Amino acid sequence: MKFDYMVGAVIHDLKNQLSTLLACEQEALSQIPERYHHVLKPVLQNTNRLQNDTLQMMTLFRMEKERDYPLDDAWPHDTVLDAIASIQIQFPNIKFTNDISEELQGFYNDDLLHMALITLMTNSAQAGATALRLTATIDNAWLIIRVEDNGHGFDQSVLNGDTITTKVGGSGLGLYLVGEIARHHKFGEQVGKISCSNLPKGGAEVSIHIPHY
């Protein structure tokens, strides 16, 4: 019990420290001449990645300990828009496409889905994708949000469920987190889930299924 609290506090502190660090780095970047930017940019990107990892851990921790993520009316179009905005700086060369109707409405926790989308999009980017497309549909009591990329796709072992990561040295935390977020959304017997596949034209696709009622 005490250990849990300590872990929670440490993660929270870590996240705050990283936010401060990021702000400092951005400030530094704005003050030094442009010809040196290439030296600092990787630092900034890595800090950003660390911060995302910490946020993932914090989200997992809170989902488990506090169950403090209430569901509410939300719009996938807006959620995706927000998610793209928060990682675009990190991946300036990737083309993001939000192909979701503004009218489409769901009932989920916006913060959690935001986190899930950032995680999936970061995964794609790190797997070498240069273009990402997001779509959403309502199908038979499910809201399905899809992230498609043009990267090299999942290894067969991941699709079989033998391993949990494609990345060399990857922890698999990302996909696990996205799964947990989907499972946080329940309606009666119906529990949220994710599915992974490779596209016929190449690239990977991950779908988040949220109960729609």
Place this chain on the structure above:
Amino acid sequence: MTTAAQQLGQKQILVIDDMVESRSAIKRMLVQLGGEKIDTATDGDDAMAKIQAKDYDLVISDYNLGKGKDGQQILEEARYTKRLKATSIFIMVTGENASDMVMGALEYEPDAYLTKPITPQILAQRLKRIINTKNIMQEMLQAIDGDRTMKAIELGNKLIERQPQFMPAIIRHIGPLYILHKEYNNAIRVYSMVLNDHYRSWARLGQAICMHRLGDSLSALALLKETLRRQPRYVQCYDWMARIYLSMEDRQKAQQLLEQAVSISPKAVLRQRELGQLAMQNEDWEVAANAFDQAVRLGRNSCHKNIDAYLNLADCAHPLLMDDSVAHRRLGQKVQRALAELQTDFNNKSAIQYAGLLAEARICHAMKQPEKSNHALNMAELMFKEMEAAPVEDALSLTSTMIQCGQHVKANDLLRTIDGMQLTPAQRQRMEEQMSLLDEAEIRQNSDRINAEGIGFYERGELESARQSFDMACAYPEAGISVILNAIQVRVSMIKQPGCSSEQRQQLLRECRPLFKRIGMLGENDDRYQRLETLKANFTRLLQEPAT
């Protein structure tokens, strides 16, 4: 439908952010989106001053504003004072996920949370949705702003039929209105409509409130516990559970729940005050003093500045200050500063000054600063004397303070004057309570003081004066044995003096007898046994010795 851009041009907008970059960035975006009338504020006080001065249609505030108020406090104050109408929009900008903010911390919630970084696209999208919803509900919201609540309910119900997809948003407004009009069954009905659609904590809370009002407090408690299980930081549930326990006379449990609420959301002034009141009733001075301290701190420069919080802080700190520790000394200094602030801020309100001076006198007395205490008490006494036809209440608070500061003689005089005034039964009771405190205290104290005077005379050889003092001290029924022994001893000494006449000697010896009788027998282990025996021996010898 006109576009958001066109609508934004007509709106009075206020942007609140302490960081100049983000403030101007948001302002720039709003201009891009068609905003024209845009003001900015850098902190909570600046923002409140602007909100008081102008009707804003849209407020975008950062949550974290550095020192002073945060965005939530601005929202609370703006809605509480009705300076921000139901038709107006409040958007909270946060550095982290909205879940890190305390949801439902207060009665008032923003229309939307925006997480940094904000892009023009996101801002446009969010504004479009909120403006659209507000437009659809406009007539109903205007009725709410105009306090035409029955009309608002009627409009809301019609709107649900026409625009069923806005049902939850509409009911969020009309649910509380049904409760306001004590139509609890209707409120429960509409909240059920919401819950049949989707689970929402606020609808559950609404139902629980209605059940409690309808007399089913236990079901209400069960519902609130269930809501908290799903959303543990939904602070209003703790507030309502506390209220329900209070109505069931379980003050301890109520206090415990409010303490939990305060630990989740420590910045809400009104809740701190509620906790203070409750803990004060429970005589939990530590919790009460802390809550009022927070209420004073948070209420500074706000519409929630409350004089009672200052005075209650002093009252609750008082019993703690008797125990002299570093923490309590610090608390005492805090209270003194708060009371000084009260004096400066309300220097034209004599009633507040008067109450403040009395509190100061008590606090200084408890902190063993007799000069400061006397000074404050004397000032209060002066103010009292200048009052025309001073109210009984003011007199009673003065005497109470006098007693607490050990000025029993003054208190005694004043209480006798009060006795002759027209008193309500409650006032008479308070007066009698004070008198009873006074009697015991004064007798003990006065007797001791006069006895000490007598000893002084005795030591200087002024035996006659000493005898008078000791006799006065002995006149109190509660006078101690030592005092009586003193009265005997001074007589023995007087008899032994060369100039003592035979009549005087006889008289003095006669006076000794009842004094010995009053002391009676003392055990051998009594400290005063030896002294009594010596005096008895002296007395017997003097009786037998013929007068010289």
